[in-house]
Amino acid sequence: MTIRILIADDHPVVRSGVRTMLENESDMVVVAEAADGVEILELYERHAPDVVLMDLRMPRQDGVAAIRAIVAAHANARIVALTSYEGDADIYRALDAGACGYLIKDMLGKEVVGAVRSAAAGKRIIPPGVASRLAEFVPRIDLTARELEVLQLTAKGLRNRDIARVIGRTEETVKVHLKHIMAKLGVEQRTEAVTLALQRGIIHLDD
Amino acid sequence: MTIRILIADDHPVVRSGVRTMLENESDMVVVAEAADGVEILELYERHAPDVVLMDLRMPRQDGVAAIRAIVAAHANARIVALTSYEGDADIYRALDAGACGYLIKDMLGKEVVGAVRSAAAGKRIIPPGVASRLAEFVPRIDLTARELEVLQLTAKGLRNRDIARVIGRTEETVKVHLKHIMAKLGVEQRTEAVTLALQRGIIHLDD
C-alpha cells in the first residue's frame, strides 16, 4: 500500500529536496508537484493524493486558503503544512483550516518521513519540540480584520492620518485600532508591533 | 574532470534538494554538506571543493563572514551564494566579500547547474533577470556601523531615549542618526525605515 503524495512549494529546490527525502522510502511516491496555491487544487483533483505536503507561503494563493479550499471539497484530505519558522502564526491558521499537522523546514528527512506516514495513517502530528511552543502560544493573538488591515498599513510606514485616508475613516479611529493592536501584542510602539507581527507571521512584507 | 562541490545550508531539505539537482549531472559530485557557518570552514579545509554553494543566512556564523574567512585562506576559492530573496542586501555584501556569483532559491535545477559549472570555470555568474536588479541598486545603501546599530534597536521598538541609553549617547545624537538613516533609505517614518531595511536584507529580525 504505497502512500501517494502531492508536494506544494514555490521553490524548486525545496520541492526536489522533499521529494528526495520521501522517495528513499519504498512505500512512498510523489505523484505531483505544485508551485503555487492555485495549482494545488488542480493537481489535488487530478491525482487525489493520500497526503499533501504544502508550504504556507506561496504565490497566487495563500497556503491557508488552499487548505480551506481542499478541505471544503474533500473533508478527508490529509494535509501537512510546511513552514520555515517555528512560531509562525500561520501554523495555527493552518491547523485551524484543517491541516492535520505541520513540519518545519530545518527538520531531518526521517522526521519528514515519519510525519507523512502518520498523516497517511490519519493521525494528527505535532513535532515533539514544537508541542511546547504550541502550548506557549495559548495566549493566542487574534487581530480583527480591521486591525490587521491597519497593522499592514502601519508596516508600510504610513502615518495614522494616511492610514485613515486609505481605509476611509477618521484618524481617531485608526488610533483606537492601533491602541488595541499594541495592547494585544503587548507592546508600546507601533514599530515593535510591526516587527513582532512579522516574527509571529501575523503579517508579511510582500503584497 | 568532475566538479567537487560543498553545500552549505542550515535546512536539510534545501541541502538535499540542491544535492539532487546537482548529482543528476554526471560531472558533478557533492563531497560534503555543512549546516552552519563554522562547519563550512572545517569542511572546506578537509575536502578542498571546486565550488562552494552556500546560503547566506546561517547559524553560528553569517554566510558573508564565512565567505571572507574562506577567501582569506584560499584566494582562488569559488563561492556561489544562495539566497531566498532577490534584493537581499546580503547579495552585495557577499559579492563584495569574494563570492563569484549568487543564486536565488526559487530557480530551476538547470540554472543552478549552469551557475555551478560557470563558477567552476572561473566565471562570475549573475543570473539574467537579476543583473538588472543589480544595476537598479546602483544607489547602493551604505549605513555606517552606528546607523546600523541604531536601526537595529529601532526595529526592536525602542524609543529614541532608550536607544540613547543603550548605546550610551544622547537622545539628540540618536535623532541625528535616525534622520540620516531615513534620508539614506528615502523614507520619512522610522517604521518604514525598519520594514524597508528588512526587505532589503539590511537588518534581520533574529539576534
Next chain:
DNA sequence: ACGGTCATACCTCGTTCGTGGTATTGCGCG
C-alpha cells in the same frame, strides 16, 4: 594642509503618537 565624512551634541518648532476617557451603532450569542 585641506576637504570629506562620521559621530557627537545642542537648540527650536511644528507634527505625530500614545493614552485617558466617553459614546453610539450594529452584530452575534445565549
Next chain:
DNA sequence: CGCGCAATACCACGAACGAGGTATGACCGT
C-alpha cells in the same frame, strides 16, 4: 432581550518624533 464586542468617532494632554540649523573633534585620504 440583554451582554459583549467590533467599529466608529470625538476630545484633551503630555510624550515622542522629525525637520531645520549650527558646531566641534577625530580621522582619512589627497
